[in-house]
Amino acid sequence: MISLKESIRVARPVEECFEYTADFRTTPEWDATAFKARKISDGPVGMGSQFVVRCKLPLGSIELLYTITEFEAPNMVTLQVESWLFSAVDTIYFTEENGETRVDYHADFSYKMPFAALEGALKTGMLRMGKSALRGLKRALDDSNAPPKISSGSARADRLLWPGLAMFSKWGYRRGQKRWSPMSASLKGQTMVVTGASSGLGLATARELAERGAELILVMRNPKRAEAVVSELKVETGNSAIRAELADLSIMAEVDALADRLLKAGQPIDVLVNNAGALFNDWGTTSEGLEQSFALLLLSPWRLTRALHPLLKAAGQSRVVNVVSGGMYSQKLRVDRLEAIPENYAGATAYARCKRGLTVVTEEWAKSWEKDGIVVNAMHPGWADTPGVESALPAFHTLTRLILRTPEEGADTIVWLAAASEASAVSGKLFLDREPRTTHLLSKTREDDPEREKLMAFLEGFELETSIAA
Structure with missing residues (x-):
């Protein structure tokens, strides 16, 4: 022995x-x-x-x-x-x-x-x-890890484009994993809101945050599914501090009602994960007359996060994690095209344009909210095998299924941005596999400052219209 x-x-x-x-x-x-x-x-x-x-x-x-x-x-x-x-x-x-x-x-x-x-x-x-x-x-x-920075290999891959895209696969995840530092921070006593938690990345994120002891508010739209998810997570993790809030986040009235409920409860929010999303292959509008991709993917997280700003500020040191997509690398910010029109509509393009807009919003919030102690970052999960990808992009799913990441692998950087101590040291960045990455693989997709200002004013206008109507 x-x-x-x-x-x-x-x-x-x-x-x-x-x-x-x-x-x-x-x-x-x-x-x-x-x-x-x-x-x-x-x-x-x-x-x-x-x-x-x-x-x-x-x-x-x-x-x-x-x-x-x-x-x-x-x-x-x-x-x-x-x-x-x-x-x-x-x-x-x-x-x-x-x-x-x-x-x-x-x-x-x-x-x-x-x-x-x-x-x-x-x-x-x-x-x-x-x-x-x-x-x-x-x-x-x-738990004294250095602040995150991009490795020389990842920076080189991004410059060469195709190697950068290859890192979206499960092999990119496993490559990055070899360099990761331990993540031992406890989340007990922290309140975290995760939208779109019924399946895929959102459910994987909720499960891991629950395992680490966070008090979770999970935003879902289906009452039966919400009840099942909360029950399953409580049994799986032993964490009883999990509850659901019901809201269809493509409807601004429901976004506002959700924010009002949380504001009235008054519980400071340590982390807000804006994950809810869907890729719509067919053009359509919501019951409020908004093009559905724009409503769900950009206006909704904008509106919810702005409304919850007082609770994020009250937490002292809080974080916002915006889930975007690698598809945005193909699109340039054009504010006049964010609300897609029926003619020549392509769901993947509409999705990518809104995610590009959310990335820009992330950078702008990081600058303006620094004084409030709010860290704002975006992440993209790479190519993950989720129900949404399988249903919205069946051809892509079939072609890439052998190299797709699991939902847990796709969600890892969401969890890391929400939980890791060192993740609070940077703000206004886009992350993949726990590394800050370039926001533009192609020079032709870079927007100028006037277009960024136009975006913020455009989104602001929707809040003004609603307040006037009320």
Whole structure:
């Protein structure tokens, strides 16, 4: 048997240290040998939870099955580890001492035959890996990551266009993942609003934020689906602070009513995720007479975010995350074309133009709201396999399905912008895979300052028209 005993100290509450470490899906963030982890049991992390962690070997890899056999939050967790190569028992203790948390990691390894005969020779390497993992855990819990910046490889790919587009695939996600820093920030006590949470990116975002302890307000339009999503997330995550708000965000009266309800409740909002959207292949108008793409994709997030500004400001340090699309790279901002007309209508083009407009709005809000402590960023998820993509772009979905990202991979940067400590250090940027990226792959799509000013005045005009009508 090989025994490992290591200790670290971190300036974090014991509850946060326990919650991060006991969820062994985090192991790839702090153990250099681990590169993939998932929870295979149902329900929140606790007694009996099981995780599969894949780790590197000198030749190939190995899959480890972790089972929680003792769970005394927030002070101790024990996991039984099984693989074809060895068995182990990991016990981790968490103790509050002088305003810090001491983490004691005890592990006993037993190699299986015929490798047991080599235990003595393997001991030094195992102890070295254990020490390295604990240093990684300390780094993760210290949560002092550098502000995000684009890598030289990503900047070069963007300049060359096609390599930049290739990064929208699942391979781009996996490439970026190799450079990511741990994300251990606790979201307990934070109120977050996520629009379009019934499926796809919104649901994946809501699930991850709920796992991390955020109090969630999920905006959906279908009452039955909303009830099901809230119920499912509560059971899956053990987080009871989740509720739904019903609103069809393509209807400005419902946007206003939603904002009024939230304003009357008076709860400061720490994060607002503007995710709701759809690609309409056929031209149409809403019941209020607005072209539907423009209403849902641009005017709605503009109107909702502006209305909720007092609650965002009241939070002290808050964030707005605007979900856009890589399709916007094909379009230049032309304010007079934001409301599409029936002649020569193309749903993908209308979608891309509105997302281009929302990106510009993101940059303008970041400048004007900096004094209010509100960080505003945009992200695009790459090519993700969501119900919306499958139904609206069936040909694209068929051609690219082997390289599409999962909804969770597409939503990762939304979660990171909402949760990561270092993500609050920059504002007014467009992100892909946790990196700030260029907003223009083609020089011909760049707008000038007068057009940006025209956009802001155009959107302002809709609020003035509504207030006059009221």
